[in-house]
Amino acid sequence: MDVEKMLSAAKLRNTHQRKVVLQLLIEKGSPLSHSEISSILTEPLDKVTLYRTLQTLTDAGIAHQVQGLDGAWRFCAHDPDSEGCPGDHPHFLCLHCGKMFCLTNQRLPRIEVTEGMSVEGKQLVVYGCCSECKTETEDKLK
Amino acid sequence: MDVEKMLSAAKLRNTHQRKVVLQLLIEKGSPLSHSEISSILTEPLDKVTLYRTLQTLTDAGIAHQVQGLDGAWRFCAHDPDSEGCPGDHPHFLCLHCGKMFCLTNQRLPRIEVTEGMSVEGKQLVVYGCCSECKTETEDKLK
């Protein structure tokens, strides 16, 4: 589905800024933080607008957000054609380069909570070193 | 094990501030954020010292830290007599009152990561409404 249709389907206005951000998230396919997004974008985008845009996309269900261990929120577009609820998979965070990856090949486990609690959602972050950084480190040792 | 012995065992100096913070974390048993700690403490503790103290305790392995969806880090003392690695359990975050609970009755699941990635740790946060807040809300509806 293209960007404009996704926005319309979510009952959002088709503004230039939203299209650019959504397009970027879809292209990259992995969760990006505010700073990553603004550094990748070639054209300038006001940081406040970026905050609001990402919030809007998340609220509309087009994107999901996860928090890295560094405290930064990352946003990832959610393909409307795929099944499953958005963000219902573990995320991998590389502590070296800060990149995050969706581990979409598995679902989050069912968690038993204490009697009386109601669960609205969950998020699982696995952290370590991604294959790229690992290769780099090994190369330096040679 | 008492607070002083825990600090000594971790090769840390037995300062008053560290004893107070560690004591509080042990008493509460659930992960507390910076702001929660400083509002609970009766005696004044410099916020910078609190940051550094919590960092020190975490580095020393006496405490573990988890991040809520609100971005705030919570710290929880880790009983040195118990088995298992610190923090290797899901955490429940109440979106209403902001309190966090350790779900120590279960371990974190094993996650399959993409070939080449190395895992150093993981953290699972379940969020929703705790039993206390749920009861309160229900009471108000009556």
Place this chain on the structure above:
DNA sequence: CTGTGTGCAAACACTTTGCAGGTGT
């Protein structure tokens, strides 16, 4: 006595809010 820890001040980074002007429908 020596090196680490603490408290204060200030710098810093990140996020939110208010408002005037611009844009999509």
Place this chain on the structure above:
DNA sequence: ACACCTGCAAAGTGTTTGCACACAG
């Protein structure tokens, strides 16, 4: 035309850094 969106400025919040003094070992 109207309501919503954007960009700028400024305020607000949370965290880190530098340094002089205090304290544990």
